[in-house]
Amino acid sequence: MSLLADAFTVICVVAGVGFFAAGTAGLLRFPDTGSRLHALTKADHLGLGLIVLGLLPRAEALGGAFRLLAIWALVLLASAATGPLLARVAQRRDPSA
Amino acid sequence: MAAATALRATLLLGLWCALAGAAPADMPVGIAAAALGAWASLLMVPPVRARIRPGALATLLLQLPAKALGAGIAVARVALDPRRRPNPRTIAWTPRLPPGRARDAFLAYASLLPGTLPAGVGPDGTVLVHALDGEADVAAAMTMEEALFARAFGLDV
Numbered sequence: 608m609s610l611l612a613d614a615f616t617v618i619c620v621v622a623g624v625g626f627f628a629a630g631t632a633g634l635l636r637f638p639d640t641g642s643r644l645h646a647l648t649k650a651d652h653l654g655l656g657l658i659v660l661g662l663l664p665r666a667e668a669l670g671g672a673f674r675l676l677a678i679w680a681l682v683l684l685a686s687a688a689t690g691p692l693l694a695r696v697a698q699r700r701d702p703s704a
Numbered sequence: 705m706a707a708a709t710a711l712r713a714t715l716l717l718g719l720w721c722a723l724a725g726a727a728p729a730d731m732p733v734g735i736a737a738a739a740l741g742a743w744a745s746l747l748m749v750p751p752v753r754a755r756i757r758p759g760a761l762a763t764l765l766l767q768l769p770a771k772a773l774g775a776g777i778a779v780a781r782v783a784l785d786p787r788r789r790p791n792p793r794t795i796a797w798t799p800r801l802p803p804g805r806a807r808d809a810f811l812a813y814a815s816l817l818p819g820t821l822p823a824g825v826g827p828d829g830t831v832l833v834h835a836l837d838g839e840a841d842v843a844a845a846m847t848m849e850e851a852l853f854a855r856a857f858g859l860d861v
Contacts, residue, residue: 625780626776626780628784629776629779629780629783629784630779630780630783632783633779633780633782633783636783637783637790637792638790638792641792641794641821641823641834641836642790642792642834642836644834645779645790645819645821645834645836646779646783648815648816648821649772649775649776649778649779649816649818650776650779650780652772652775652776652816653772653773653775653776653780654776656769670721670722670725670726673722674722674723676722677719677723683816686815686816687812687813687815687816688812690815690821691811691812691821691822691823691824694815694821694822694823694824694834695822695823695824697823698794698823698824698832699824
């Protein structure tokens, strides 16, 4: 059982790190601010979600699991609020984008 | 109003306990923070009478992880494949929700969905949406998501 939980954690965390790397690659490669925001909001959210999912079986108690989920939810909330705001500013500065 | 205040304060106190723990010595600070948070949230977002449909809301929330997975994979494929370049486009989309908090909430939700990023107000009451894949029918996808969102919260569209 412990081996299964360890394998689950390793697979999820490695996949999460992979999506963070993809988000960073998008941040560097994508041509405009809007596309870079896609990389940061979509790939990085998934990366963080997978890391949280992988760490859930390692949580010491229910409180630890709630804390991990709360961190993910707060990041999603902050991102949903700030992503469109940044996109709006970028659109105003460069309407052709 | 009192019920909304109590509900928000309770939810914020629950979040405080999830993040900082529920040690009795820390609770006065948690209760004060939750009360201040509830007061600030009522000031910025006054309560509205929502007609939440639990079934539709559960469907919306349960679909979000699958959509987040699709969105992340789509972006990662474009970002990591050196032969592919993004083909971004900004479109003007006409929402059915009237201007206001319901539309703002939907646009925040839409920023988490695959391929779409609201980017401000366009001409003639439209909303500008930045699409990573310019070939995709982003307007149709946004209209469909708006209908699901409106149904979950009992909004008229």
